[in-house]
Amino acid sequence: QVQLVESGGGLVQAGGSLRLSCAASGRAFSTYAMGWFRQAPGKERDFVAAIRGGGMSTVYADSVKGRFTISRVNAENTIYLQMNNLKPEDTAIYYCAAVFAPYELRKEVNEYQYWGQGTQVTVSS
Numbered sequence: 001q002v003q004l005v006e007s008g009g010g011l012v013q014a015g016g017s018l019r020l021s022c023a024a025s026g027r028a029f030s031t032y033a034m035g036w037f038r039q040a041p042g043k044e045r046d047f048v049a050a051i052r053g054g055g056m057s058t059v060y061a062d063s064v065k066g067r068f069t070i071s072r073v074n075a076e077n078t079i080y081l082q083m084n085n086l087k088p089e090d091t092a093i094y095y096c097a098a099v100f101a102p103y104e105l106r107k108e109v110n111e112y113q114y115w116g117q118g119t120q121v122t123v124s125s
Contacts (some may be wrong), residue, residue: 001026001114002024002026002098002113002114003024003025003026003097003114004022004023004024004025004031004048004096004097004098004114004115004116005022005023005029005116005117006019006020006021006022006094006095006096006116006117006118006119007021007022007023007096007119008020008021009119009120009121010120010121010122011122011123011124012047012086012121012122012123012124013123013124013125014086014087014088014123014124015076015086016086016123017082017083017084017085017086018083019081019082019083019085020036020080020081020083020094020096020119020121021078021079021080022034022078022079022080022081022096022116023035023076023077023078024077024078024079024098025077026077029074029077029100030054030055030074030102031051031053031100031101031102032053032098032099032100032101032102033051033052033053033065033098033099033100033101033102033104033105033106034050034051034070034072034079034096034097034098035047035048035049035050035051035096035097035098035099035106035107035112036048036049036050036070036079036081036095036096036097037094037095037096037097037109038090038092038093038094038095038121039092039093039095040091040092045094045109045122046061047061047108047109048060048064048068048081048094049061049064049068049069049070049081050070050105050106050107051070051071051079051105052070052102052103052105052106053074053101053102053103054074054102054105055071055072055074057105058070058086058105059105059107064083064090065077067083067084067085067086068081068082068084069081069082070082074122079096080083081094081096083112083121084095086121086123087123088123088124088125089123090113090121090123091121091122091123093118093119093120093121094118094119094120094121095115095116095117095118096115096116097109097113097114097115097116098112098113098114099111099113099114100113101110105110
């Protein structure tokens with residue numbers, strides 16, 4: 001069982017930056033592929049970024065490529081999402097997710113086993 005707790009959300013002006021964190025409980029954190037997703041009001045939950053267990057491979061949604069960076073520190077059981085040049089359309093609840101998949105990247109909501117409670121990100125224009 002893995003428990004995930006996100007933090008770091010808030011209100012920021014367009015063009016600003018935020019860094020989200022996701023702390024995981026449990027053992028063998030490096031065997032879990034991790035991802036960030038987001039959900040805006042009235043919309044489906046969408047993929048943002050994912051990182052493999054070892055941290056050497058990442059993948060991003062086209063809408064955030066070049067602006068967001070996902071990373072992980074396995075010794076600290078934590079992943080991060082650095083978000084730069086934020087836009088109003090980035091406003092959403094951001095969720096981190098985990099799945100036991102040591103050597104894979106996962107991009108689909110239904111591929112993940114564990115979810116955090118989410119953290120609100122609001123970007124004003």
